[in-house]
Amino acid sequence: MTTRTASSPSPRTVEPKGRFIRRLFDTISPRYDRFNRVSSLGLDQPWRRRTIAGLKLLPGMRVLDLASGSGDLSVAATRELLPLGQVVACDLSYPMLRFARKKFDRHPFAGWHITLAQGKAEELPFRSGSFHAAAIGFALRNVSDLDATFRELYRVLKPGGRIGLLEFGRPNSLLFKLGHRIWLTLAIPLIGVLTTGKLWPFLYLRRSILQFLEPEQVLRRLEAAGFRQIKAEPMTGGTAYLYQAAHPVNSN
Numbered sequence: 001m002t003t004r005t006a007s008s009p010s011p012r013t014v015e016p017k018g019r020f021i022r023r024l025f026d027t028i029s030p031r032y033d034r035f036n037r038v039s040s041l042g043l044d045q046p047w048r049r050r051t052i053a054g055l056k057l058l059p060g061m062r063v064l065d066l067a068s069g070s071g072d073l074s075v076a077a078t079r080e081l082l083p084l085g086q087v088v089a090c091d092l093s094y095p096m097l098r099f100a101r102k103k104f105d106r107h108p109f110a111g112w113h114i115t116l117a118q119g120k121a122e123e124l125p126f127r128s129g130s131f132h133a134a135a136i137g138f139a140l141r142n143v144s145d146l147d148a149t150f151r152e153l154y155r156v157l158k159p160g161g162r163i164g165l166l167e168f169g170r171p172n173s174l175l176f177k178l179g180h181r182i183w184l185t186l187a188i189p190l191i192g193v194l195t196t197g198k199l200w201p202f203l204y205l206r207r208s209i210l211q212f213l214e215p216e217q218v219l220r221r222l223e224a225a226g227f228r229q230i231k232a233e234p235m236t237g238g239t240a241y242l243y244q245a246a247h248p249v250n251s252n
C-alpha cells in the first residue's frame with residue numbers, strides 16, 4: 001500500500017478529483033498570478049487575450065468565465081463588453097473567487113460588470129441558454145468530467161454562442177519538445193516552490209499536462225457534446241492550445 005503524507009496527495013488514491021483540485025487551488029490562491037506570470041514567461045496574458053478575441057464579443061453580451069480562478073479572462077472579456085454587458089466568473093474554489101473579487105475591485109469598471117458564482121463545471125448553476133459566449137482557461141485538465149463539462153457549456157449557451165478554451169499542450173517539434181520537458185520537470189517545480197512555498201501542486205501540474213488528451217481528442221469530445229465549427233489552434237509551438245467552437249444556430 002502506498003503511504004502519502006498530507007503534503008503530497010494524489011487525486012486517484014486519496015480523494016476524488018474535485019476535492020483534490022479544490023484543495024490545490026485553495027492552497028495556492030494568493031500566489032496563483034505570480035506563479036502564472038513567471039512560469040509562462042509572461043505569455044499567459046497574451047494567450048488569454050487571444051482567447052477572448054476569438055469570442056468576438058459585443059457590448060451588452062453576457063459571458064461565462066468558467067473555472068475563472070483569479071479572474072484574468074473575466075477582466076479581458078469585460079474590456080470588450082463596455083459600456084454594457086456582464087461577465088459571470090464561476091469557480092469551484094472560494095479562496096480563488098475571493099482573490100478574484102479583490103482584483104476586480106481594483107480594475108476600473110470590472111467590479112461593476114463581473115459577478116461571482118461558486119459552482120462546478122459539471123453541474124452549472126445557470127439556466128439553459130443564458131450566455132452569449134463562454135471561456136475556460138487552463139482548467140480542462142482539472143475538471144472531474146470533461147464530457148459533462150462540455151455538455152453543460154453547450155446547455156448554458158444561446159444558439160450561435162461561441163466558446164474559447166485555453167489549455168496547455170505538448171509541442172510536437174523535437175526542439176520544443178525537449179525544452180518543454182526540461183521546463184516542466186525542472187523549472188515549473190522550482191518556480192512553484194519559490195512563488196508559493198509548495199511543491200505538490202506543481203508535480204500535479206506537470207503530470208496533468210503530460211497526461212492530457214491530444215488536441216484531436218478534445219475536438220471529438222466537443223463535437224460529441226453538440227458543438228460545431230470546431231478548431232484547435234496551437235500557440236507558442238504547441239505549448240498551449242486554443243480550442244474554439246460554436247453552438248449551432250439551429251440545434252433542433
Ligand SMILES: C[S@@+](CC[C@H](N)C(=O)[O-])C[C@H]1O[C@@H](n2cnc3c(N)ncnc32)[C@H](O)[C@@H]1O
Pocket residue numbers: 018021022025066067068069070071072073090091092093096119120121122136137138139142143144
Ligand atoms: C489553473 S486555474 C485557471 C484559472 C483561470 N481560468 C486562469 O485563466 O488563470 C484552474 C481553476 O479551475 C478551477 N476548477 C477546477 N475544476 C473545476 C470544476 N470542476 N468546476 C469549476 N471550477 C473548477 C480551480 O478552482 C481553479 O481556479
